[in-house]
Amino acid sequence: MENRKRQAIVLLSGGLDSLLAARLMLDQGIHVEGINFFTGFCVEGHTHAIRRDRKDRAVRNNALHSAEQLGIRLHMIDVIDDYKDVVLNPRHGYGAHLNPCLDCKAFMVGRARSWLEEHGFDFIVTGEVLGQRPMSQRRDTFPVVARESGALDRLVRPLSARLLPPTLPEREGWVDRERLLGLSGRNRKPQIALARAYGFDYAQPAGGCCFLTDENYAHKLRDLWASRGARRYDFDDIMLLKIGRHLRPHPSFKLII
Numbered sequence: 680m681e682n683r684k685r686q687a688i689v690l691l692s693g694g695l696d697s698l699l700a701a702r703l704m705l706d707q708g709i710h711v712e713g714i715n716f717f718t719g720f721c722v723e724g725h726t727h728a729i730r731r732d733r734k735d736r737a738v739r740n741n742a743l744h745s746a747e748q749l750g751i752r753l754h755m756i757d758v759i760d761d762y763k764d765v766v767l768n769p770r771h772g773y774g775a776h777l778n779p780c781l782d783c784k785a786f787m788v789g790r791a792r793s794w795l796e797e798h799g800f801d802f803i804v805t806g807e808v809l810g811q812r813p814m815s816q817r818r819d820t821f822p823v824v825a826r827e828s829g830a831l832d833r834l835v836r837p838l839s840a841r842l843l844p845p846t847l848p849e850r851e852g853w854v855d856r857e858r859l860l861g862l863s864g865r866n867r868k869p870q871i872a873l874a875r876a877y878g879f880d881y882a883q884p885a886g887g888c889c890f891l892t893d894e895n896y897a898h899k900l901r902d903l904w905a906s907r908g909a910r911r912y913d914f915d916d917i918m919l920l921k922i923g924r925h926l927r928p929h930p931s932f933k934l935i936i
Contacts, residue, residue, distance in 0.1 A: 685853040686710040686800040687835070688791055691753060692888055693741025695870050695881045696806030696838060701749050702877060703837040704804055707854055711804070713753040714791055715742040718762045719917045720890045741882045748879055758790065759914055766891070767910050771814075771823075776897035778889060780815040781823065788828035795833075802833040802848045808870075809839040809863040818843075838862045838870070890921060899925050906930070 689701040691713030704711050746753035765786050769779030784807075791803045807816050815824070821843065825834045832847040835854060840846075841861035848854040862869055874881050882888075890896040899920045904910045906927070924936040 684710050687802050687804045688795050688800050689713050689804040691715050691742050691745055693745050698745045698881055700804050700806040700837045711751050713746045713751055715755045716758045716787055719759045719914055722888050774814045776894055778891040781820055784815045784824045785827040788824055788830050792828055792830045802835055803830050804835050807836045809842055811865050
């Protein structure tokens, strides 16, 4: 058992950082599979299809595209209902809008830990970079995610690993710490250069892949709650809020253009 090939599950968002984190593990001979959780708030799928302002961009799911480039299996899991408590009752509060980023990350990693235990994998990998996100990717919040998710020191962040305490996979020699990176801050130039070296086609780095970070979307969601007199939502609600301009000429109805 000590000589068997180690297995990692990577939280594959479809963004640049998780793509690179997965590749760094593959480069070390780790068996890697991806996991992607669908909350309903993702900037993916039908949202790209209905927009006509970017006809030059291929309509695709970026997580699937990342997995295809990496040559790994991707597990896509619907967490819409379970995620509601994260949105409605975040223990650590919201960011600038309705984004419960710290609770969200702990939730995602916790689900990955459950999957890991069920399938006999060894550790979890994320594309987090120290200092990149003001709410969830700080030196003081990284241990919070590891603790609250139950992943503890089986959570590896390859892009910033050399700036962080060694994890179990590093201490046990499953992963060579010297071949990991020490990135920090919001500058994406090192990641972009690395992606070019690998020949990756990747989603352009942006402010995030979640509509809850968008000011206009958060306003529409708050309006929905106010009009209903209750903080609740269904899947159809959050999908319709992504479409068009929303106006409320009267408390009893809404106009969507």
